[in-house]
Amino acid sequence: MPDALRSEELGKTYPHGKEPALDGVSLRISAGTVYGLIGRNGAGKTTFVRICSTQLLPSSGQVEVLGFDAVTTPREVRARIAVIPQESRPLYFLTIDELVFYHLRMRGMDRRIARERTDLVLRQMGLADRANTLVSRLSGGLRRRAMVAMVFASDAELLFLDEPTTGLDPLARREVWAAIQKARHEGRTVLLTTHYLDEAEALSARLALIERGRVVVEGTPSEIRSRVKYPFRVSLPRSLSEAELAPYGEVSGVEGGWLVFAREDSARELTKLALEKNLAVAMAPISLEDIFLQLVGRPLTEGEALAEEEP
Amino acid sequence: MSVRHRLRSLWTIAYMNGVIPVRRQPLYLLNTIASPLSFLFFIALASRGTLLRPAIAGGMILTMISIGTSLQADLTHYKQDMKFQDLVVASPVEAPIYVAGLALSEFLYSIPGLSVFVALWVATGPLPGVFDAATVIGTLLLVWAFSSALGFTLATYFEDIRETFVFGPLVSLGLTVLPPVYYPATFIPAAYRPLAFLSPATYAADLLHRAFSLGALDPRFGPPLLAAPLDWLALIAVTAGLFLLAATKARWREP
Numbered sequence: 001m002p003d004a005l006r007s008e009e010l011g012k013t014y015p016h017g018k019e020p021a022l023d024g025v026s027l028r029i030s031a032g033t034v035y036g037l038i039g040r041n042g043a044g045k046t047t048f049v050r051i052c053s054t055q056l057l058p059s060s061g062q063v064e065v066l067g068f069d070a071v072t073t074p075r076e077v078r079a080r081i082a083v084i085p086q087e088s089r090p091l092y093f094l095t096i097d098e099l100v101f102y103h104l105r106m107r108g109m110d111r112r113i114a115r116e117r118t119d120l121v122l123r124q125m126g127l128a129d130r131a132n133t134l135v136s137r138l139s140g141g142l143r144r145r146a147m148v149a150m151v152f153a154s155d156a157e158l159l160f161l162d163e164p165t166t167g168l169d170p171l172a173r174r175e176v177w178a179a180i181q182k183a184r185h186e187g188r189t190v191l192l193t194t195h196y197l198d199e200a201e202a203l204s205a206r207l208a209l210i211e212r213g214r215v216v217v218e219g220t221p222s223e224i225r226s227r228v229k230y231p232f233r234v235s236l237p238r239s240l241s242e243a244e245l246a247p248y249g250e251v252s253g254v255e256g257g258w259l260v261f262a263r264e265d266s267a268r269e270l271t272k273l274a275l276e277k278n279l280a281v282a283m284a285p286i287s288l289e290d291i292f293l294q295l296v297g298r299p300l301t302e303g304e305a306l307a308e309e310e311p
Numbered sequence: 312m313s314v315r316h317r318l319r320s321l322w323t324i325a326y327m328n329g330v331i332p333v334r335r336q337p338l339y340l341l342n343t344i345a346s347p348l349s350f351l352f353f354i355a356l357a358s359r360g361t362l363l364r365p366a367i368a369g370g371m372i373l374t375m376i377s378i379g380t381s382l383q384a385d386l387t388h389y390k391q392d393m394k395f396q397d398l399v400v401a402s403p404v405e406a407p408i409y410v411a412g413l414a415l416s417e418f419l420y421s422i423p424g425l426s427v428f429v430a431l432w433v434a435t436g437p438l439p440g441v442f443d444a445a446t447v448i449g450t451l452l453l454v455w456a457f458s459s460a461l462g463f464t465l466a467t468y469f470e471d472i473r474e475t476f477v478f479g480p481l482v483s484l485g486l487t488v489l490p491p492v493y494y495p496a497t498f499i500p501a502a503y504r505p506l507a508f509l510s511p512a513t514y515a516a517d518l519l520h521r522a523f524s525l526g527a528l529d530p531r532f533g534p535p536l537l538a539a540p541l542d543w544l545a546l547i548a549v550t551a552g553l554f555l556l557a558a559t560k561a562r563w564r565e566p
Binding site for chain 2: 074081085088089090098102106108134160
């Protein structure tokens with residue numbers, strides 16, 4: 001499968017930044033796939049998206065999008081991409097229908113085709129019954145969905161979705177997921193940044209975890225799982241001491257108890273021990289959140305704005 | 312993008328930003344006419360009507376300059392608050408099309424205001440000839456163009472919408488209130504008159520004062536400051552310079 005996006009040693013240091021927001025990021029994204037970029041706020045996700053979508057110049061490295069150099073031939077790239085910028089808001093004085101339709105017309109689409117695509121995407125995104133509602137009268141979640149609809153209705157080959165489901169309720173998130181999956185079935189490529197690891201895992205063929213502007217780990221979700229030392233998690237109450245648990249694996253204190261990352265045999269042994277002591281215990285394969293914790297040393301949600309990433 | 316597609320993009324942006332909001336809230340139209348009419352009102356009243364004609368010309372110019380300051384505010388709002396410009400940058404729409412579309416939308420807003428001034432112009436003096444009308448149209452189009460280029464350049468450097476609240480009135484003050492736009496240049500003491508040439512609006516006002524036959528109607532207003540070709544040359548040069556500035560210094564893709 002050809003690459004839809006390829007970056008080589010991509011770096012970015014903002015003019016007033018002390019640390020690089022991106023530090024040698026090399027990624028390949030195959031055409032027709034969904035690629036998840038995960039990391040904390042300020043890790044460098046948005047900077048990567050902004051460079052690849054020709055909004056920002058890199059300080060070093062190269063990036064090729066759909067076969068075109070994003071730095072020297074931005075016009076070629078822009079004709080083939082669409083983006084939902086992070087924290088973007090739709091034009092509030094338009095209706096949802098106008099927002100999608102005129103976005104397509106602004107991109108140069110023929111009126112008849114724009115009309116057909118608008119009607120279709122509004123149906124698919126569950127927005128048809130609100131098509132004539134002003135954006136200013138919508139909830140935050142619906143506004144976000146309207147933005148997503150706007151981008152999905154376009155004929156872009158590569159979609160950059162920078163945290164498209166932030167602030168959406170679970171049902172709305174699922175509708176956006178369905179739209180992303182549909183885009184993939186249509187053969188389009190999606191670069192998705194998200195805080196929601198379940199979302200990244202459910203949608204992405206491959207993932208990259210970014211921390212402080214560097215790729216910590218990259219691969220398919222199962223490849224990433226296989227790269228961590230402890231593939232199982234056991235949660236236990238505080239009645240056992242940390243010293244008792246330490247031989248089984250890596251122990252972390254969490255609210256109301258302990259979390260032990262362990263190999264399968266150790267996890268089973270520990271579960272058996274806890275059951276013998278009549279303790280509430282749960283053993284499960286690790287989640288992506290746990291992988292993040294193991295690789296980075298702190299949870300995804302801990303701390304904000306790591307590097308010099310500009311909004 | 313073909314020329315047809317570019318024109319389609321341009322008109323769509325103008326329609327989205329200039330026609331739809333007005334259709335929903337017609338009071339928006341008052342915004343562009345409020346300041347120019349207020350100045351006209353006070354100047355005409357304080358001068359007991361003698362400065363009405365120069366003030367009409369000033370109102371036309373201020374209306375056009377207001378397009379630049381409104382454009383500056385809209386661009387900053389769409390870039391910083393809505394992140395709409397980021398969406399546009401990463402699309403087939405080119406910077407000149409986006410700016411021209413928004414500038415056209417601001418122009419659409421100003422049409423009712425301009426109509427009022429044109430009506431006052433026709434009603435308060437001899438019926439203007441074709442040449443005078445062409446002079447007024449050409450001058451106002453150039454003012455629209457340079458104020459839009461200036462607005463775009465400034466907007467790309469602003470990081471907060473509040474900065475436009477500061478710079479907008481300053482631009483209006485520097486371009487239209489202090490220079491001889493609402494009043495004849497001959498009212499400025501001769502020693503300070505050259506300072507008026509610092510504002511490009513002075514050349515526009517000089518052309519309009521000529522088209523309005525101010526000197527002929529009232530000898531106190533005196534002759535125009537410069538010969539008409541020099542006014543045109545200066546106005547075209549300023550417009551070209553500001554377009555060059557916009558093309559080279561404005562930040563479409565962030566560095």
